[in-house]
Amino acid sequence: MATIPFQTAGAQGINAEDGASDAIVITGSRIARDGYNAPTPLTVLNEADVQVAAPANVADFVNQIPSLVGSATPANSNLSISAGTAGVNALNLRALGSSRTLVLLDGQRSVGATLGGIVDVNNIPQGLVKSVEVVTGGASAAYGSDAVSGVVNFILDKEFTGIKGAIEGGETTYGDGQNYRISLSGGMSFAGGRGHLLLNGEYAKKEGIHGVPRDWNQQGWYMINNPAYAAGNGAPERLIVRNAGLSNAYPGGMITNTALRGTTFGVNGALGQFAYGETRDPWMIGGDWQAVQVNSNQSLDPEEERKGLFGPVEL
Structure with missing residues (x-):
């Protein structure tokens, strides 16, 4: 919480007849900021960054950040059947454990996908992601013990209006590993602008590379x-x-x-x-x-x- 002294400048239309000292107390802010102006170390990935990379899954793109290397992905968790984490995309900052990395959706805690409460990034609607903020410094003081290693916040374009879609595909330079993704998103306002509806549907498929044909x-x-x-x-x-x-x-x-x-x-x-x-x-x-x-x-x-x-x- 920050306190800003109330300025009594007549030229600005502020009247302070009795000279009393007032103050404006700011309890929160939605002012957009980048990683250079944040109060904690912050990495910001915007929509343009994601579109240029065109990942099959937004988690694949986020995991390229050095502090997130080693996170659980379908490629390395496919044998974790008994643990209930097979196929899960679970972010793991600084290799301290996915349970110590807090994953938020628009600043709100997301629903866990495993018994341990780990959030599966596969559930994030990639077609509506506006930006991703990664608090690379520990944030447990503000969020609790599940944010000891940091916070990853997926921000959606909640004001999107209209319809947009994407069809992507690719393969390796060896002609295998074919993959494609289809996404369709829509948004509309209702009740005179007092409400907003978002819809997103996605389908992604990776054929996989069986064996190691290299x-x-x-x-x-x-x-x-x-x-x-x-x-x-x-x-x-x-x-x-x-x-x-x-x-x-x-x-x-x-x-x-x-x-x-x-x-x-x-x-x-x-x-x-x-x-x-x-x-x-x-x-x-x-x-x-x-x-x-x-x-x-x-x-x-x-x-x-x-x-x-x-x-x-x-x-």
């Missing part, structure tokens, strides 16, 4: 435990090497201990002998590394489909 993946590059490392011997604990794979797993199963260590099970239970390379479990260099390539059994980009319908009414 030349660099065929060479088995990984960061692995250094087999020669021992505490105090001066050797690096991690190595970036090629022709590397897991030493304790096999597509059909394998025995990892006893005298039968390295016995593998193939099609119809056929027995085989695994060729170990230079090992320090769970990784090895050389040997049958191609048979235990981890990336070949994963998706470089998971398949994703998103549907959304948003329709607030303000009176």
Whole structure:
């Protein structure tokens, strides 16, 4: 709260006959400001920034901010089924946890999408986003413990009137990973301008990239435990090497201990002998590394489909 002395300048039409000292108390403000004039460190992303980037999801664009790198996305949360966060876009400032990053919609707390109250940015109507404000400094003093790492505020164009739409699509330079998005938004005033209705519908689809069909993946590059490392011997604990794979797993199963260590099970239970390379479990260099390539059994980009319908009414 700020207090501004009441100026008694006759030239400005203010009369102060008795010379009394009055004051105007400002309890809040809607004055637009940018990141340079905010009382806390603030990053502002406007509508033009979002349109130029044309992301399939506004969360993909916001996550490019260095302080938000490491947030949960459908690409890295697709295995979090038991936690109930698979497919969720959850912002995570400074890697302190999504539960410590407060996500607001027009300055109001948004509805949580998980048992832990984490907000899924997939629910934000991208077609109506006017700007995004990221309070990069902790704001817990004003918002509570769930804003320890900061606040991300999605601001909608609540005065939009008319109809607008967007159709976007793209693919990678390798001709895969096709994706497209269709968005339609509308707004109108009613009751003599006392009320305003907004509508937004979106559909987004990513075909995904199954496996890792890239030349660099065929060479088995990984960061692995250094087999020669021992505490105090001066050797690096991690190595970036090629022709590397897991030493304790096999597509059909394998025995990892006893005298039968390295016995593998193939099609119809056929027995085989695994060729170990230079090992320090769970990784090895050389040997049958191609048979235990981890990336070949994963998706470089998971398949994703998103549907959304948003329709607030303000009176």
